[in-house]
Amino acid sequence: MIKELKSYEKIEQYDAEITASLADNYKTIIDNLGEDVTREGLEKTPERVAKAMQYLTHGYGLDPLEILQSAMFTEDHKQMIVVKDIEVYSMCEHHMLPFFGKAHVAYIPNGKIVGLSKIPRIVDAFARRMQVQERLTDQIKDCIQEALNPLGVAVVIEAQHMCMQMRGIQKQNSVTTTSSFTGAFEKDKTRKEFISLISNKFS
Numbered sequence: 001m002i003k004e005l006k007s008y009e010k011i012e013q014y015d016a017e018i019t020a021s022l023a024d025n026y027k028t029i030i031d032n033l034g035e036d037v038t039r040e041g042l043e044k045t046p047e048r049v050a051k052a053m054q055y056l057t058h059g060y061g062l063d064p065l066e067i068l069q070s071a072m073f074t075e076d077h078k079q080m081i082v083v084k085d086i087e088v089y090s091m092c093e094h095h096m097l098p099f100f101g102k103a104h105v106a107y108i109p110n111g112k113i114v115g116l117s118k119i120p121r122i123v124d125a126f127a128r129r130m131q132v133q134e135r136l137t138d139q140i141k142d143c144i145q146e147a148l149n150p151l152g153v154a155v156v157i158e159a160q161h162m163c164m165q166m167r168g169i170q171k172q173n174s175v176t177t178t179s180s181f182t183g184a185f186e187k188d189k190t191r192k193e194f195i196s197l198i199s200n201k202f203s
Protein backbone atom coordinates (compact mmCIF):
# COMPACT_ATOMS: atom_id res chain seq x y z
CA MET A 1 0.00 0.00 0.00
CA ILE A 2 1.28 3.48 -0.86
CA LYS A 3 1.69 5.63 2.24
CA GLU A 4 -0.25 8.88 2.06
CA LEU A 5 2.13 11.85 2.04
CA LYS A 6 1.87 14.45 4.79
CA SER A 7 1.20 18.01 3.55
CA TYR A 8 4.83 19.05 4.08
CA GLU A 9 6.06 16.01 2.15
CA LYS A 10 4.26 17.23 -0.97
CA ILE A 11 5.94 20.61 -1.26
CA GLU A 12 8.05 19.84 -4.33
CA GLN A 13 5.09 18.52 -6.31
CA TYR A 14 4.13 21.51 -8.41
CA ASP A 15 0.77 21.94 -10.12
CA ALA A 16 1.45 21.87 -13.89
CA GLU A 17 -1.14 24.53 -14.75
CA ILE A 18 0.08 27.02 -12.15
CA THR A 19 3.70 26.39 -13.12
CA ALA A 20 2.89 27.04 -16.81
CA SER A 21 0.97 30.22 -15.99
CA LEU A 22 3.71 31.54 -13.71
CA ALA A 23 6.36 30.69 -16.32
CA ASP A 24 4.42 32.66 -18.95
CA ASN A 25 4.32 35.67 -16.63
CA TYR A 26 8.04 35.39 -15.90
CA LYS A 27 8.75 35.31 -19.66
CA THR A 28 7.05 38.71 -19.91
CA ILE A 29 8.90 40.00 -16.84
CA ILE A 30 12.29 38.91 -18.20
CA ASP A 31 11.43 40.47 -21.57
CA ASN A 32 10.28 43.71 -19.86
CA LEU A 33 13.60 43.80 -18.02
CA GLY A 34 15.36 43.97 -21.42
CA GLU A 35 16.64 40.39 -21.69
CA ASP A 36 16.31 37.93 -24.55
CA VAL A 37 14.22 35.11 -23.12
CA THR A 38 15.02 32.87 -26.10
CA ARG A 39 18.78 32.79 -25.51
CA GLU A 40 20.12 29.44 -24.33
CA GLY A 41 20.83 30.37 -20.71
CA LEU A 42 17.36 31.84 -20.21
CA GLU A 43 15.29 29.33 -22.15
CA LYS A 44 14.29 27.33 -19.08
CA THR A 45 14.50 30.22 -16.62
CA PRO A 46 10.78 31.14 -16.55
CA GLU A 47 9.91 27.58 -15.55
CA ARG A 48 12.74 27.39 -13.02
CA VAL A 49 11.63 30.67 -11.43
CA ALA A 50 8.01 29.48 -11.46
CA LYS A 51 9.03 26.44 -9.42
CA ALA A 52 11.40 28.39 -7.17
CA MET A 53 8.70 30.93 -6.31
CA GLN A 54 6.22 28.18 -5.54
CA TYR A 55 8.80 26.60 -3.26
CA LEU A 56 9.46 29.95 -1.54
CA THR A 57 5.75 30.33 -0.83
CA HIS A 58 4.85 26.70 -0.13
CA GLY A 59 3.76 27.65 3.38
CA TYR A 60 0.32 28.56 1.99
CA GLY A 61 -0.25 24.84 1.39
CA LEU A 62 0.58 23.89 4.97
CA ASP A 63 -1.60 23.88 8.06
CA PRO A 64 0.70 24.75 10.99
CA LEU A 65 -1.91 23.94 13.62
CA GLU A 66 -2.37 20.49 12.14
CA ILE A 67 1.43 20.01 12.10
CA LEU A 68 1.60 20.63 15.85
CA GLN A 69 -1.51 18.58 16.59
CA SER A 70 -0.03 15.61 14.71
CA ALA A 71 2.61 15.06 17.42
CA MET A 72 1.36 16.15 20.82
CA PHE A 73 2.02 13.99 23.85
CA THR A 74 0.76 14.05 27.43
CA GLU A 75 3.67 14.79 29.76
CA ASP A 76 3.89 16.27 33.22
CA HIS A 77 6.89 18.50 32.54
CA LYS A 78 6.62 22.13 33.59
CA GLN A 79 10.03 23.57 32.70
CA MET A 80 10.93 25.86 29.83
CA ILE A 81 11.61 24.11 26.51
CA VAL A 82 13.74 26.17 24.14
CA VAL A 83 14.46 25.49 20.48
CA LYS A 84 16.91 28.14 19.36
CA ASP A 85 18.83 29.11 16.22
CA ILE A 86 16.15 27.84 13.83
CA GLU A 87 17.07 29.08 10.34
CA VAL A 88 14.39 31.29 8.82
CA TYR A 89 14.04 32.09 5.13
CA SER A 90 11.09 34.28 4.29
CA MET A 91 10.11 36.87 1.72
CA CYS A 92 9.17 40.44 2.48
CA GLU A 93 5.70 41.17 1.21
CA HIS A 94 6.61 44.69 0.13
CA HIS A 95 9.45 43.90 -2.30
CA MET A 96 9.28 40.12 -2.65
CA LEU A 97 12.92 39.95 -1.60
CA PRO A 98 14.23 37.55 1.02
CA PHE A 99 14.65 38.21 4.67
CA PHE A 100 16.52 35.58 6.61
CA GLY A 101 17.97 34.88 10.02
CA LYS A 102 17.16 32.86 13.11
CA ALA A 103 14.12 32.13 15.24
CA HIS A 104 14.25 31.19 18.89
CA VAL A 105 11.13 29.56 20.29
CA ALA A 106 10.24 28.51 23.84
CA TYR A 107 7.23 27.28 25.70
CA ILE A 108 6.36 26.02 29.18
CA PRO A 109 4.06 22.99 28.91
CA ASN A 110 0.80 22.63 30.73
CA GLY A 111 0.16 18.89 30.41
CA LYS A 112 1.14 18.52 26.73
CA ILE A 113 4.46 18.62 24.92
CA VAL A 114 4.99 18.62 21.16
CA GLY A 115 7.44 16.69 18.97
CA LEU A 116 10.51 18.93 18.81
CA SER A 117 10.85 18.89 15.01
CA LYS A 118 7.34 20.32 14.71
CA ILE A 119 8.56 23.68 16.03
CA PRO A 120 10.95 24.36 13.12
CA ARG A 121 8.28 22.89 10.83
CA ILE A 122 5.74 25.53 11.85
CA VAL A 123 8.40 28.26 11.67
CA ASP A 124 8.88 27.20 8.03
CA ALA A 125 5.15 26.88 7.36
CA PHE A 126 4.64 30.54 8.32
CA ALA A 127 7.96 31.81 6.93
CA ARG A 128 7.46 30.36 3.45
CA ARG A 129 4.86 32.96 2.58
CA MET A 130 4.87 36.67 1.79
CA GLN A 131 5.47 38.11 5.22
CA VAL A 132 6.51 40.89 7.53
CA GLN A 133 8.77 39.85 10.36
CA GLU A 134 6.37 41.08 13.05
CA ARG A 135 3.45 39.01 11.77
CA LEU A 136 5.66 35.94 11.34
CA THR A 137 6.73 36.24 14.98
CA ASP A 138 3.13 36.59 16.21
CA GLN A 139 1.77 33.76 14.07
CA ILE A 140 4.32 31.27 15.44
CA LYS A 141 3.48 32.31 19.00
CA ASP A 142 -0.30 32.18 18.44
CA CYS A 143 -0.16 28.77 16.81
CA ILE A 144 1.78 27.20 19.71
CA GLN A 145 -0.51 28.89 22.22
CA GLU A 146 -3.60 27.57 20.44
CA ALA A 147 -2.36 24.01 19.95
CA LEU A 148 -0.80 23.33 23.34
CA ASN A 149 -2.42 25.85 25.68
CA PRO A 150 0.94 26.07 27.50
CA LEU A 151 1.78 28.24 30.50
CA GLY A 152 3.59 30.58 28.12
CA VAL A 153 5.19 30.96 24.67
CA ALA A 154 8.13 33.09 23.60
CA VAL A 155 9.31 33.77 20.06
CA VAL A 156 12.27 35.94 19.05
CA ILE A 157 13.35 36.41 15.44
CA GLU A 158 16.55 38.11 14.32
CA ALA A 159 16.69 38.76 10.58
CA GLN A 160 18.41 40.66 7.80
CA HIS A 161 16.25 42.08 5.04
CA MET A 162 17.63 42.01 1.49
CA CYS A 163 15.32 44.93 0.61
CA MET A 164 17.39 47.02 3.04
CA GLN A 165 20.72 45.59 1.85
CA MET A 166 20.64 45.14 -1.93
CA ARG A 167 18.51 48.21 -2.65
CA GLY A 168 16.84 51.14 -0.91
CA ILE A 169 18.73 52.30 2.16
CA GLN A 170 21.53 49.69 1.54
CA LYS A 171 22.51 49.01 5.13
CA GLN A 172 24.50 45.79 4.98
CA ASN A 173 24.77 44.98 8.67
CA SER A 174 21.49 45.95 10.23
CA VAL A 175 19.63 43.14 11.98
CA THR A 176 15.98 43.46 12.99
CA THR A 177 14.83 41.73 16.17
CA THR A 178 11.17 41.06 16.86
CA SER A 179 9.65 39.28 19.84
CA SER A 180 6.31 38.03 21.03
CA PHE A 181 5.39 36.56 24.42
CA THR A 182 2.42 35.07 26.23
CA GLY A 183 1.66 33.96 29.79
CA ALA A 184 4.64 33.26 32.01
CA PHE A 185 7.01 35.00 29.57
CA GLU A 186 5.28 38.28 30.32
CA LYS A 187 6.97 38.08 33.73
CA ASP A 188 10.41 39.66 33.89
CA LYS A 189 12.14 36.68 35.53
CA THR A 190 10.93 34.08 33.01
CA ARG A 191 11.61 36.34 30.06
CA LYS A 192 15.16 37.00 31.32
CA GLU A 193 15.80 33.26 31.71
CA PHE A 194 14.69 32.75 28.09
CA ILE A 195 16.82 35.63 26.81
CA SER A 196 19.82 34.28 28.71
CA LEU A 197 19.28 30.76 27.29
CA ILE A 198 19.11 32.02 23.70
CA SER A 199 22.13 34.27 24.22
CA ASN A 200 24.43 31.50 25.52
CA LYS A 201 26.17 29.38 22.95
CA PHE A 202 27.01 25.74 23.66
CA SER A 203 30.61 26.17 22.51
Ligand SMILES: Nc1nc2c(ncn2[C@@H]2O[C@H](COP(=O)(O)OP(=O)(O)OP(=O)(O)O)[C@@H](O)[C@H]2O)c(=O)[nH]1
Pocket residue numbers: 092093094131132133134161163164167168169
Ligand atom coordinates in the same frame (compact mmCIF):
# COMPACT_ATOMS: atom_id res chain seq x y z
N1 LIG B 1 7.80 46.56 9.60
C1 LIG B 1 8.34 45.88 8.59
N2 LIG B 1 8.72 46.55 7.49
C2 LIG B 1 9.29 45.84 6.50
C3 LIG B 1 9.50 44.46 6.54
N3 LIG B 1 10.10 44.08 5.37
C4 LIG B 1 10.24 45.21 4.65
N4 LIG B 1 9.76 46.28 5.31
C5 LIG B 1 9.67 47.71 4.99
O1 LIG B 1 8.52 48.00 4.23
C6 LIG B 1 8.63 49.37 3.87
C7 LIG B 1 7.87 49.69 2.60
O2 LIG B 1 7.97 51.08 2.48
P1 LIG B 1 7.69 51.93 1.16
O3 LIG B 1 8.12 53.35 1.42
O4 LIG B 1 6.30 51.71 0.71
O5 LIG B 1 8.62 51.20 0.09
P2 LIG B 1 9.99 51.73 -0.56
O6 LIG B 1 9.80 53.04 -1.22
O7 LIG B 1 10.50 50.62 -1.44
O8 LIG B 1 10.90 51.91 0.74
P3 LIG B 1 12.47 51.85 0.94
O9 LIG B 1 12.82 50.43 1.26
O10 LIG B 1 12.73 52.76 2.12
O11 LIG B 1 13.15 52.30 -0.31
C8 LIG B 1 10.12 49.66 3.85
O12 LIG B 1 10.39 50.59 4.88
C9 LIG B 1 10.77 48.29 4.15
O13 LIG B 1 11.99 48.42 4.88
C10 LIG B 1 9.08 43.79 7.72
O14 LIG B 1 9.22 42.56 7.86
N5 LIG B 1 8.52 44.52 8.70
Ligand SMILES: [Zn+2]
Pocket residue numbers: 092093094095096097161163164
Ligand atom coordinates in the same frame (compact mmCIF):
# COMPACT_ATOMS: atom_id res chain seq x y z
ZN1 LIG C 1 11.08 44.62 1.51
